[in-house]
Amino acid sequence: MIHLTLAWFVFIYLAIFLAGILILWIGYEMLRKHLSSTAAAQHFSCRICGASLTDSQNNTILKCPSCGSLNECNNQGGF
């Protein structure tokens, strides 16, 4: 049988508990970044009237349904 003192038992218990929280935190952060980047890549706003445009077919140019202007979809850089 493994002989543990109370101090070592508390230390190991806290280390495992905090490691679990850290792993969940990192996992949620990676999932949040992935979901926000995919959502932002498909959502644009019109540069003339500010209406929201959604690119569901990966087009390079979208026509605004409100004002009819053509908007270029720029996925590079920024937020």
Ligand SMILES: [Zn+2]
């Ligand atoms: Zn517009």
